[in-house]
Amino acid sequence: DIQVTQSPSSLLASLGERVTITCQTSQSISNNLNWYQQKPGQAPMLLIYYATSLQTGMPSRFSGQYSGRSFTLTITSLEPEDIANYFCLQHYSAPRTFGGGTKLELK
Amino acid sequence: EVQLVESGGSLVQPGGSLKLSCVASGFTFSNYWMDWVRQTPGKSLEWIGEINTDGSKTNYAPSIKDRFTISRDNAKSTLYLQMSNVKSDDTAIYYCTRTGGDYWGQGVMVTVSS
Numbered sequence: 001d002i003q004v005t006q007s008p009s010s011l012l013a014s015l016g017e018r019v020t021i022t023c024q025t026s027q028s029i030s031n032n033l034n035w036y037q038q039k040p041g042q043a044p045m046l047l048i049y050y051a052t053s054l055q056t057g058m059p060s061r062f063s064g065q066y067s068g069r070s071f072t073l074t075i076t077s078l079e080p081e082d083i084a085n086y087f088c089l090q091h092y093s094a095p096r097t098f099g100g101g102t103k104l105e106l107k
Numbered sequence: 108e109v110q111l112v113e114s115g116g117s118l119v120q121p122g123g124s125l126k127l128s129c130v131a132s133g134f135t136f137s138n139y140w141m142d143w144v145r146q147t148p149g150k151s152l153e154w155i156g157e158i159n160t161d162g163s164k165t166n167y168a169p170s171i172k173d174r175f176t177i178s179r180d181n182a183k184s185t186l187y188l189q190m191s192n193v194k195s196d197d198t199a200i201y202y203c204t205r206t207g208g209d210y211w212g213q214g215v216m217v218t219v220s221s
Contacts, residue, residue, distance in 0.1 A: 001169070034207075034208050034209075036208070042213075043202060043211040043212065043213050043214050044152070044202075044211055045211075046208060046209055046210075046211075049207075049208075049209065055209075085150065087152055089152075089208050091206070091207050091208060094154075094156075094157060094166040095154055095156075095166070095167075095168045095169065096142070096154040096157075096208075097154065098151070098152040098153070098154065100151065101150060101151070101152070
């Protein structure tokens with residue numbers, strides 16, 4: 001099974017700050033990784049698919065990059081509505097596996 | 108608009124059974140593999156399994172250990188999750204998703220407790 005290690009598990013940031021979250025996979029998965037945002041009481045919402053593609057309707061301050069087995073989600077300038085939990089998902093092979101999540105809070 | 112609407116969640120006793128449903132609309136259901144995913148009270152997400160377009164092939168997470176069965180009825184655009192011999196660790200919100208994770212339902216709560 002492919003393990004996905006997400007860091008940090010929690011993050012305090014200020015409005016306007018650049019935020020970076022990372023997922024590291026135990027095997028190469030090419031670009032088969034998605035990023036999700038989840039707010040309390042809601043289902044996860046797709047942010048980035050295939051590692052770098054911004055989902056339609058999501059703000060352009062969100063971006064994804066990857067190099068080898070390391071994947072990053074970046075928020076260029078934190079807005080109040082970005083306070084949420086963030087998850088990554090590898091969909092390269094079954095069993096699909098999720099990162100442990102990052103809780104993003106305001107400093 | 109793509110919609111996935113789960114139902115069937117409830118309180119169930121340990122060792123009991125439950126069947127969840129997910130009705131799909133806004134896309135050609137029979138063209139897509141579908142998944143079930145769950146989220147524990149601690150917020151961890153776990154992939155349960157997937158089913159191919161005609162229902163002839165399924166894959167499951169090792170942790171499920173033959174207790175859950177995924178099926179589908181393409182004529183009704185409905186995905187199912189049959190849960191058997193449930194345990195307290197199965198307490199979670201259950202989501203149906205299109206394989207690849209682009210669309211998710213709103214989730215349904217299953218609580219396993221005596």
